[in-house]
Amino acid sequence: MRPVVLGVLATLALALLSPVAHAHSPHVERPAADRAQVPGLRVTRLVTGLDHPWDVRPIGGGRLILTQRDRATVSIWDGSRTRLVQGFPSDSVWVSGETGLMGLEVDPSFASNRTFYTCQGGFTDGGGHDVRIIRWTLRDDLAAITGSKRLLGGLPATSGRHGGCRLLAVGKRLYVGTGDAATGSNPENKRSLGGKTLCLLAATGRPCGSNPFIRSGNRNKRFVHTYGHRNVQGLDRRRDGTLWSVEQGTYRDDEVNRLRKGGDYGYDPVPGYNESVPMTDQSLPGRQRAAVWRSGDPTLATSGGGFVHGTRWGALDGSLAVAALKAERVLFLQLSASGRLQRVRVPAALREHGRIRTVVDGPGSVAYVLTDNGNGNDAILVVRPRR
Numbered sequence: 001m002r003p004v005v006l007g008v009l010a011t012l013a014l015a016l017l018s019p020v021a022h023a024h025s026p027h028v029e030r031p032a033a034d035r036a037q038v039p040g041l042r043v044t045r046l047v048t049g050l051d052h053p054w055d056v057r058p059i060g061g062g063r064l065i066l067t068q069r070d071r072a073t074v075s076i077w078d079g080s081r082t083r084l085v086q087g088f089p090s091d092s093v094w095v096s097g098e099t100g101l102m103g104l105e106v107d108p109s110f111a112s113n114r115t116f117y118t119c120q121g122g123f124t125d126g127g128g129h130d131v132r133i134i135r136w137t138l139r140d141d142l143a144a145i146t147g148s149k150r151l152l153g154g155l156p157a158t159s160g161r162h163g164g165c166r167l168l169a170v171g172k173r174l175y176v177g178t179g180d181a182a183t184g185s186n187p188e189n190k191r192s193l194g195g196k197t198l199c200l201l202a203a204t205g206r207p208c209g210s211n212p213f214i215r216s217g218n219r220n221k222r223f224v225h226t227y228g229h230r231n232v233q234g235l236d237r238r239r240d241g242t243l244w245s246v247e248q249g250t251y252r253d254d255e256v257n258r259l260r261k262g263g264d265y266g267y268d269p270v271p272g273y274n275e276s277v278p279m280t281d282q283s284l285p286g287r288q289r290a291a292v293w294r295s296g297d298p299t300l301a302t303s304g305g306g307f308v309h310g311t312r313w314g315a316l317d318g319s320l321a322v323a324a325l326k327a328e329r330v331l332f333l334q335l336s337a338s339g340r341l342q343r344v345r346v347p348a349a350l351r352e353h354g355r356i357r358t359v360v361d362g363p364g365s366v367a368y369v370l371t372d373n374g375n376g377n378d379a380i381l382v383v384r385p386r387r
Contacts (some may be wrong), residue, residue, distance in 0.1 A: 036314040039385035041349040046368075047077050047380040053370045054234025055104035055166075055304070056380055058362050060111060063142075065381065069100035069117065074118070076142050077380070079270075084380070085138065087145035094121030094129040097160030098179075105167035105174065107202065114138040114146075116173060117202065119165035122156060130154035131163055132175060133260050135202065144374030155192040156181040165302060168235040168243075174202040175225065177232030177245055186269040189285070190221045195267065197232060197245060197259055199225040212262030228265040228288065230279065234305040234322065234358065242339060244292075246305045246322055252297035253279040256305075256322060258339050263289040293333055293341050301326035303372075308332075310365025312385040316345065323356035325372060330356055353381060 040298055047064070049213060056066040064077040065085075072093035074085040093101050103119035110116065115137050118381040122132045132153035137146050155178050157163060162179030169175075179196035187195030199208035200223055207214060207222040214222050226245075234246025243259040266280035266288030282288050295302070305322035313319070319332040330350040334343040350356070350369065357372035362382070369381040 003093060005122070011164070015167055015318075016235045017043040017279070023248075026143075028137075037267050038315045038345060039387045040345075041347050042384045042386050043353070043369075044382050044384075045157065045379045046081055046382040049082075049376060050370075050378040050380070051376045052357075052372055052374055052378065053378055054100075054102045056195055056358075056360055056368050056370060057104060057106045057116075058360075058368070059106060059142075060113075062369070064105065064380065065106065065116060066277060067101045069102060070095055070149070072103070072192070074104075074136075075356075076224045078340035081249045083143070083303065083347075084261065085145060086143055088136075092122065092248075093150070094123055094157070096129075096343060097163075098158075098163075099131065099157060099160040099163030102163065102165045102211075103167040103176075105169045108169055108171065113290070114140065117151070117169070119167050119169055119176060119184070121160070121163065122153065124153075124338070128198070129157050131157050133167070133174070133200070135205075145173070149205070152176075152193075152200055154193060156192060157184060158182055158210075164230040164232055166233060166235040166236060170237055170243075171200060172202055173208050174200050175235055176200070180229070180267070180269075182273055184268075184273040187267045188264070190216075190224050190227055191218050193220050193223060195231075195316065196223075196227050197229065197235070198223040199223045223262060226263045228258050228263075228267050228280075228284075228363065230269075232266045233303045236306040236320070236321075238339075239309070239318070240337075244307075244320060246302050247279075247304060248295055249279050249295060250275040250297045252295070252299060253291070254295040254299045254352040255279055255291040256300040256320065256333060257289065258303075259293050260289060265289050265291075267366045292335070299326065300324040300329070300331075303333075303356065304360075304370075305374070306361050306367075308359070308361050308365075308367050310385075312365030312387045314385065314387060316385075319345075321359040321367060323358050323369070325357065328354055328356065330359055330369065351371075 018041040021144040062079040072090040099121040107115035111308040164179040357370040
């Protein structure tokens with residue numbers, strides 16, 4: 001059969017909500033019969049009137065903190081209404097294409113130190129621009145910014161395409177997923193911060209001491225945790241301590257990767273920016289880490305994602321929930337204890353809301369889902385299992 005026909009058939013197969021994994025997915029383990037059922041889902045529009053919301057975090061007491069990419073605002077949802085955080089310098093955020101105010105993370109001690117982090121476009125001396133990570137401190141009433149510190153700048157930016165940029169706090173460490181800025185040499189070049197996952201200390205912005213190239217004489221290389229990525233849009237940590245990323249593909253092969261320190265994930269679109277090369281090119285020198293899941297052809301335009309937890313999720317408890325923009329759905333990837341793909345489930349209740357930017361685990365058996373349709377029509381959806 002022709003490749004185009006195969007691609008169409010693959011997409012239709014995924015849409016049927018089959019309990020088995022996508023046909024293009026490597027390393028599939030067929031599990032025994034589920035000991036728990038897959039629940040129905042109840043979806044409620046919690047926060048409305050948003051425009052390209054990019055990230056959200058629960059901060060206790062039913063409150064949320066969230067970013068909007070193009071509006072370049074940080075807001076607090078207090079349980080009944082959304083209010084802007086005063087003093088956040090929206091005019092200092094460079095907004096272009098896929099880049100603006102993006103990734104958000106709250107400090108593990110947020111309840112006492114009121115600290116959060118953003119990954120955003122910024123302006124450099126001489127009229128240029130980059131992507132940077134900034135630490136912010138809120139007033140005790142959460143209404144205004146009281147302090148800030150730039151932790152790391154110089155992440156590459158060109159037109160705004162492939163800006164990344166997801167954040168994940170693990171103890172005192174801050175992991176960053178970056179895009180390659182649509183520059184072919186960035187992913188495999190360990191002296192570039194683009195097309196990587198990075199690790200830095202949240203207090204100082206210095207590279208993590210356990211980074212694989214910490215002894216390098218090159219400053220950028222000391223921050224590198226993994227390399228060979230195209231556009232890392234999702235980061236999360238499984239309860240077993242393993243780190244996972246969601247990465248957007250070209251015309252094929254969105255990927256979910258298990259991140260291993262020092263790993264090469266094999267994207268090398270040179271010369272120029274040759275997007276016909278494999279997402280994981282096993283012909284490159286050395287070892288390239290294969291994806292745990294990949295979309296095949298065509299892509300779904302995967303974005304953010306996170307593990308969901310809670311007994312009410314039934315068979316979905318512990319799954320990696322992955323948002324898809326172009327395909328307008330959420331995929332629940334069930335993984336074995338060893339990290340192999342078992343099943344992919346696509347609930348119908350999360351295929352009715354347009355483009356999905358990310359999924360964030362909430363307190364109890366709750367998940368927050370961000371839509372990304374633009375024109376002020378976006379929302380934060382709260383998703384609860386019907387059990």
